[in-house]
Structure formats: C-alpha cells, structure tokens
Amino acid sequence: ELKVEQNPLFLSMQEGKNYTIYCNYSTTSDRLYWYRQDPGKSLESLFVLLSNGAVKQEGRLMASLDTKARLSTLHITAAVHDLSATYFCAVDQGAQKLVFGQGTRLTINP
Amino acid sequence: DAGVIQSPRHEVTEMGQEVTLRCKPISGHDYLFWYRQTMMRGLELLIYFNNNVPIDDSGMPEDRFSAKMPNASFSTLKIQPSEPRDSAVYFCASSWGASGNTIYFGEGSWLTVV
Numbered sequence: 001e002l003k004v005e006q007n008p009l010f011l012s013m014q015e016g017k018n019y020t021i022y023c024n025y026s027t028t029s030d031r032l033y034w035y036r037q038d039p040g041k042s043l044e045s046l047f048v049l050l051s052n053g054a055v056k057q058e059g060r061l062m063a064s065l066d067t068k069a070r071l072s073t074l075h076i077t078a079a080v081h082d083l084s085a086t087y088f089c090a091v092d093q094g095a096q097k098l099v100f101g102q103g104t105r106l107t108i109n110p
Numbered sequence: 111d112a113g114v115i116q117s118p119r120h121e122v123t124e125m126g127q128e129v130t131l132r133c134k135p136i137s138g139h140d141y142l143f144w145y146r147q148t149m150m151r152g153l154e155l156l157i158y159f160n161n162n163v164p165i166d167d168s169g170m171p172e173d174r175f176s177a178k179m180p181n182a183s184f185s186t187l188k189i190q191p192s193e194p195r196d197s198a199v200y201f202c203a204s205s206w207g208a209s210g211n212t213i214y215f216g217e218g219s220w221l222t223v224v
Contacts, residue, residue: 033213042216043153043203044215045214045215092210096158096205096213101152102152
C-alpha cells in the first residue's frame, strides 16, 4: 500500500525566509503532484512532476522530484504572506489514482 | 472554461436522509474523480471514472455510497442513508488523458449530517 508522508505538518515562518517542505512516499512512482489549498477552498494545482530529476519553478515556489529516493521537495524562497496555505503532495499510483500526503499548513508572519 | 462545477456547495441533512452530490467536469475531460476530505483521514479517493465507466471504486466506504456517470458532462455521488460520520467535504475532480496531466478540482460540497 502506498503511503505518502509530508513534513513538517505545521510550519510557521517569517516573511523573507526560505524553507522546504518534504514529501516522502513508500513505493515506486515517477509522477508527483503538488497542490495548494486555502481555508475553505478547493485544491489548486501547483506542479506536476513527471520524471526523476524534474524541477519546476513558479514565482517563489520550486518543486523537485527524486524518484530513487522517493522524495519530493517544495522550496519556498523569500516567503511572503500570500503564500500562507496548506500544501499537499500527491503521488500517482497509476492511471491518475492519487494518494495524498497529510498536508503542510504553512503560516507566514510579517 | 468554467472549471469543475459542484452542487450543492453546502448541505445540512438529518441522519437517515438521502444525499445526492452533483458534478459537472471540465468539457473534454475523460477522467472524473470523487474525493472526500476530513480532518481525521485527509483526502481520500472514493471512485473514479474513465469515459463514463467506473474504473476503481475501492475507496467507496460502504454500500451506502454509490456513484454514477450517465454521460460525459455529469456525475452524481449518492449517500443513502446518510450518517453523521459521512460529514466531510466531497470534491469532484477531472482531467484529460493518461497519467501525468493536471487534475482540476471543484470547489467542493460541504456536507454536514446531524
């Protein structure tokens, strides 16, 4: 059974700082998704990583995938308050059957 | 595009009542997913369809839950009879093509069973 674990689960940081969210998974997959969820809202797609070594960047967020280590990271550079949200990684078991991590609740303080 | 459209957005119902949640996927998408989100269990895949055909319903919690997709633009998730432990946010999502494409989520249906 595929298990997806994120850490940390809660992260409080100051504006301007850098930090990384980690997503570990237990079985082989080369497709990993990152989503953002604001309170009471839907899930917004951030990145789809499709191969070992894939790296994607959008603004202050950068995601990478290491399929051999079964690890993905979401790096936040010079955080701003607008990035406060819950971030989920999800691993594709096949045919887009996603298994989600627990989510990382990120709070960015002025 | 209007995105994935779900209704109702909020529903409060009494235990034992039937609940029907509705979803209109993005036009042209051939995959449709139903997820449930709770504090205790996080996001769980309940069932998904490809070209209107149910492919995997192993996540459906029990026989009280059923899902249909009568055509490419409409799906329902029904709970009968509903129980308080069914209280959750139910998300519908859709995508196109094979694995690796973006999966788009609707705004969710917030269900409370009292």
